[in-house]
């Protein structure tokens with residue numbers, strides 16, 4: 001018997017709050033993107049054994065597959081049958097199984113098929129396959145060999161795997177219910193954090209679940225204190241942490257003002273966030289308390305950015321005519337120093353970027369390397385561009401521009417030397433977090 005469900009979760013861009021968001025005291029602004037990670041889950045018949053298997057297939061990446069057998073003695077044992085490694089997939093399975101505590105003798109074989117939207121990876125030599133509903137790029141290399149654009153593929157992966165598996169053990173699961181969103185968030189956050197080696201703030205997982213948000217992280221000790229080395233206590237502690245603990249974090253839903261969108265430009269390189277974070281942390285310690293002043297300056301810029309977006313939204317509803325006039329002026333590249341809101345946003349970003357450039361120079365972490373500075377400086381001169389940033393950890397990941405709905409960035413940049421390194425990604429900001437999809441929309445891709 002086959003029983004299918006499908007879920008998807010968005011990628012993200014951290015427009016303000018990089019590095020600071022690792023500390024629970026600082027607010028960040030995250031937009032969810034139209035590029036989404038998907039998973040179709042299928043239950044197959046019970047194998048009649050005292051173990052069951054979870055197969056995770058990612059056909060887009062040279063038919064990647066990870067097959068885990070799960071058995072239970074004093075605790076759950078999860079083994080990949082071919083020795084293939086995918087820490088994010090494995091941890092998602094491990095955390096979910098420890099939370100739901102299924103009886104392996106009564107559990108069906110599970111197949112989870114993963115699909116990722118084109119924006120997550122550089123196009124390279126890939127082939128596009130589509131049906132009437134979805135389109136995905138198929139690459140000839142395994143997942144770890146295909147260059148990423150930095151939209152948070154691992155957070156999306158863990159979130160859709162967690163949701164799909166949870167739907168098997170809790171069939172009443174409803175992803176629109178705040179209670180289930182909280183459970184999915186907590187489980188995904190634990191699995192992602194453990195797989196990633198506990199370096200991230202979790203903003204990517206939070207956006208995958210809740211969509212575009214102002215995010216302030218949870219106390220990392222919540223996850224660190226799980227008795228990971230003590231299997232007999234682990235499951236109970238996990239259930240308590242997921243169901244009965246106040247994580248005390250902020251995930252306030254936000255949306256960009258009407259007529260304004262985000263565009264991202266891939267420079268086909270990618271960055272290693274963990275290395276950047278390590279360098280910035282070392283710089284912070286060595287330069288304290290001056291580093292605290294730098295962080296406080298960035299934070300003032302971040303808060304002014306968030307407030308500037310809110311002011312633009314207010315202007316759009318309180319004075320639609322003057323708001324439209326502002327957008328029209330942006331579209332023709334007119335002087336906007338008279339617009340308090342645009343001026344505030346631009347100055348906030350200059351303040352953030354200036355301080356990130358300072359950290360780049362002093363720490364050796366390429367947060368805003370000079371090629372990206374030059375590229376952003378050229379981008380902000382284009383018609384329709386409000387401002388631009390290196391999102392998240394920065395480096396050579398895709399840049400993000402905040403632009404008007406009408407701005408024709410491709411048209412203005414195509415064939416120009418200054419922009420020759422950039423590929424504009426076919427994506428936009430979208431508020432929706434985790435969502436249920438129709439399994440039939442993933443069939444017959446050609």
Ligand SMILES: Nc1ncnc2c1ncn2[C@@H]1O[C@H](COP(=O)(O)OP(=O)(O)O)[C@@H](O)[C@H]1O
Pocket residue numbers: 058086087088089114115116143144148150151152153154155157
């Ligand atoms: N479509 C996918 N199928 C299977 N695993 C994936 C997929 N996308 C991402 N992953 C997992 O996530 C890892 C990439 O995570 P990471 O380096 O944190 O990048 P990102 O910044 O995109 O999250 C991959 O090596 C793989 O383990």
Ligand SMILES: C[C@@](O)(CCOP(=O)(O)OP(=O)(O)O)CC(=O)O
Pocket residue numbers: 013014017018019020021022150151152153199200201202203204273277391392393394397
């Ligand atoms: C440095 C950070 O604050 C922001 C990193 O943002 P990215 O968007 O660069 O993230 P990755 O997808 O993990 O590469 C670390 C964090 O908050 O996790």
